[in-house]
Amino acid sequence: MRLTRGEFELLCCFASRPGRVMTRDNLLDYVSHRDWAPSDRTVDVLVGRLRRKIEADPKAPRHIITVHGIGYVFADSRHIEPGPPEKSAARQGG
Numbered sequence: 160m161r162l163t164r165g166e167f168e169l170l171c172c173f174a175s176r177p178g179r180v181m182t183r184d185n186l187l188d189y190v191s192h193r194d195w196a197p198s199d200r201t202v203d204v205l206v207g208r209l210r211r212k213i214e215a216d217p218k219a220p221r222h223i224i225t226v227h228g229i230g231y232v233f234a235d236s237r238h239i240e241p242g243p244p245e246k247s248a249a250r251q252g253g
Contacts, residue, residue, distance in 0.1 A: 177234075178233070187201060
């Protein structure tokens, strides 16, 4: 299956952190390596494209799950880690 660079980077980010809730801001740091704006929908667009490629039913995803008000989580059948989402070091000034 062919993936764009952004889709590949997003999938790698998810796969290396299964079960961890990732904020859109944090995911944007991994996929674009550029400044962001609060209205930036890059991550949402990439998630939609990736879901169409890897999900059996993109409208009822089982792998890339939306966590409303926070971001996304890559569902690992073994576990979902509780707790707050990962924080982006770039957004914290560090």
